[in-house]
Amino acid sequence: MPEKKFSSRFDAEREIAKKATSDPGFRAALLANPKKAVAEAFGVNLPESFELKILEETPSRAYVVLPAQESETQERTLTDAELEAVAGGGWCLVSSTKRESNPDHGTAWSTSFRCTCW
Secondary structure, three states: OOOOOOOOHHHHHHHHHHHHHHOHHHHHHHHHOHHHHHHHHHOOOOOOOOOOOOOOOEOOEOOOOOOOOHHHHOOOOOOHHHHHHHOOOOOEEEEEEEEEEEOOOOEEEEEEEEEEEO
């Protein structure tokens, strides 16, 4: 499959979540092996050094995503494999969720935002 070009991490997350919502097989694969599922569905091969975690919220469980600590985001030299992975462009993964409740409408959702690019 040709590599899917996402315009932002938000775009990537939205497309992954949309597919996981409409395709039970992809959802199961995503929960079992996220990098492999994303590679097979979108043609995006994440670097070996990058860990992708998928968390599934429930009505009684929500997640807050904390940004990386400063020491984890300091400049460093990319390995040859990392340079190869971004040659000709880059890839960003966006995580966005929102939790609010509206007693008048009985709706609830959650929001957090995190962006990692390489």
